Amino acid sequence: MIKSVFFGQVLRLVRRELRSGLKGFGVFLACLFLGVFAISALGSFTASAKSGLLADAGALLGGDLELRLAHRELQAEQRRFLDARGSLSHVMTMRTMAADMAGDNRMLIELKAVDQAYPLYGELGILPAMELKQALAAEEDFGALVERGFLERLGVKVGDRVRVGEATFRVRGVLTAEPDRSVRAFTLGPRFLISQAGLAATELVKPGSLVNHRYRLKLPDREQVDNLRQELQIAFPEAGWRLRTWREAAPRVRFFLDRMNQNLTLIGLCALLVGGLGVAGAVRGYLAGKTFHIATMKCLGASGPLIFTAYLLQVLLLGLLGAAGGLVCGAAVPFLLAWLLGDRLPVPLAPSIHLEVLLVAALFGLLIALAFSLNALGIARRVPPGVLFRGYSPTGRTGPGKGIQAAIGLVVLALGLLAVLTSTDKQLALWFIAGAALCFALFRFAAAGVIRLSRALPSPPLPSLRLGLGNIHRRGSPAGSALFSLGLGLTALVVVVLVQANLDDLVTETVPQKAPAFFFLDIQGHQVADFAETAQSLPGVSKVERYPTLRGRITAIDGISVDEADIDPEVQWAVRGDRYLSYAGEMPPETMITSGNWWPTDYAGPPRISLTADVAKGFGIGVDDTLTVNVLGREITGTIASLREVDWSTLDLNFAIIFAPGTLEQAPQTHIASIHVPPAQEEEVYRVMTGKFPNVSAIGTREVLQNVSRTLERIGAAFRGMAAVALLTGFLVLAGAVSADQHRRIQDAVIFKICGATRWNILTAFAAEFLLLGIIAGLISALVGSLAAMGILKGLMDTSFRLHPGAILATLLVGIVLTLGLGLLGTWKALGHKPAELLRRE
């Protein structure tokens, strides 16, 4: 009964309060909207992309089940087994060179040879429209379909003839879509699609050639795929193939999407945290304006809990409103992207509403709203009715009370838990929480320090500067909020800018100076001597490195199957598929052995392996442990003889696994070589080498790096976008803080005028205050952001860190311009007020 009366009173009060509208809650709503929007938009996009991938899984994989083999085809018995279970399609892929008929232009292509059954799922996009069979048919030449980039770069058109290996192909059309390649991953050259008969005519497939065989099976019932997988593993345990079902289609893309989502969500969360300051400022300002109102209600018998509950309910309702706006817009993003970009998106998108994503975003929003408003609500609860009898309201020295402080702690804990539980990388989430907590503590400490320092500093001789400095430490000054909000927003921006600038450095500056200009793949054994001689004879060539190479897959680590072994995610790549292996008698130059010893050059004993130290650490093995590698279907177990430290960033030719002589020499193999040559001579080297060795694939480092750079740029744009949301939120919070302070500023300006201040005096006083705040916020952000970026780059990404003064200076400028601009905008309004207007109202 008492409870229902209480809640009746609360609801009545809430209804009356909300009757006056949402005035003063603009920043509150905008901050929650932006943060929740960022998180829900990201989550919805990722979930829709993953749904799209799953919906297209059959087409993406090319079948319900895929078996991948390097270098070799299925054995007859294996083929019969699969043929009996569904429709089978065989696709072969390799990288090789194509040339125009004059032999003037050559380029690396991603060659794909398909059989009659291809594609099992989906349809190819061909321009002009024609049947695949017709496009690839052999007439006087074999037919080929190519990506548009091929035509542009080789200077040919549809209908022209081109050479690949020993065969001639007529380009019959342009390939606009491949169902099993709808995820546009990183490629080294444009697609060149031919028939398997066409591939045979090229004579490129030789023992040891780097050819991938993919066998796709379409089942009568795709749900039976897991049973078939088990059957295959039992029937052919030593097959050495890699199996994937439609459920695992595009695992790298999904991994990448999850990773991007995780990282971007953390920046989104950062925006929401900054927005929390706006929430706090708005609630504080709103309740400060209600001080006399609350005091009056208390005088009339309202209890503290009644006041607290009524205003808490209002905050929650408004929080829901802001979050709902963010959720609606966030949920609409995948639909909007699919509508606007459609096929141009790098992943297939199946837009739908993902309730769990929206629930998480809403929870984040509400918890932030609660965490940042409870303090002000607690203080409001304790407003003494006595303020009615004084001319001025208290300036918020009283605390919220222990109960509320405990509640704030619980809400913050819930926020942290939610961040960790919804994160795919718990460790990263924990780091983020620690970083965010540190940032908050740092900025709070810095804000308090700056305020204290401004109080302790001797008075500057200039009255404006003196007043400006005084305004920073004055009671109710927005200095704390301004430093906090702008500082956190700018810090997020500095981190993102510095991380990206350093990654760009890694690709564009550091590497090319040391890296080889070209890598040559698929050099046949009989070409090795001629290749080396030709390369050495070319002007400018400073270094030619060459290694025999085979492909093999790690199957067991110290006797434990890789499926069961405990492998660090950092080196998971090493067991994900086939890896290039090599063997050498002599230790490669600049090799640093960290453990064990290199074998004698004429070693001829049982298999021994030299492994890179990082892989060994990730596998949890060392010298004298074993590694089992499947090479062309044969399991080879070698003992680890030494561990090496390899600096992969130099792009020098190197291998994670190098065998001792005596094990791999007899296996079919090709050679891989790298050539170091200055940029001016690159073209000549490319022309001569690809002309003389048409079967050898040449990969230009510069082009690859440009590709990587473009990919990084696109990823960077997404990160910068999120950082911009964080900064925009910071800007909003700052605007809110300045605007909340507007009334006080106008009153101050009037009194200043009464005391004889000119407009210039007032303008310079306020400008000095905001200039100081901007500089301080910029400086702290530059410092904290640089430290955080260094932590991320050196700690998490294990790469080098370089300070970019330009980026930092730009941040400083943004900070100063934003604060000064916003502050002066507010001051301008204050200056425009005629004192008489205000005095007359008194």
Place this chain on the structure above:
Amino acid sequence: MTEPMVEINDLHLSLVGGAGTVNILRGIDLQVARGETISIVGPSGAGKTTLLMALSGLESPSAGQVHVAGRDLTALGEDQLARFRRQHVGIVFQSFHLVPTMTALENVALPLEFAGRRDAREAARAALEKTGLAARLAHFPGELSGGEQQRVALARAFVNQPSLLLADEPTGNLDRETGDKVMDLLFDLQQKQGTTLVLVTHDASLADRCHRLIRMMDGRLAAPGEQAT
């Protein structure tokens, strides 16, 4: 004959509001000699406060002339008026108009700081000591009683040693006893500094303490020149 501190000729002031033009001052002529104290009384809405604001340059007349300390205020711009105020005028309000986020000392130092005085804080401290608030220098207005706040306002008004003090119902928010103490202080400072005083009040006894009493009615002076006892 010495030049009067205040000389007002045919002063008109009209304001345009939602309900149309309101004529607040309708042809005021007034002279106040240097060192003289005058009180202005009259019902609410008579235009007393507006006259005070016109004298301080905070309100621009629609017609007529206002000379204070030999300067024609109607010829001065906003910033020139601000400089004029900091040199010649002190103002005390009914609702004190202290900056709530500044301490008593900072409030009193304000006019001196705007005037570029290096010794602003020392002078402000001395002014507050004269008003008996030596122990309240670091207190914020919200921590002071009404009487104390008005004493801070008095210190701020007198700290520049203005030649003209304008007081707008300075005891309106205070009880009788506190009001009396504040007024004793005001007259004491006025006498010591030889300041000309224009006092707007509803309190007849307070008005009687001035040399001259002027009654205002509907924007006009009702009985100019009436001598106070």
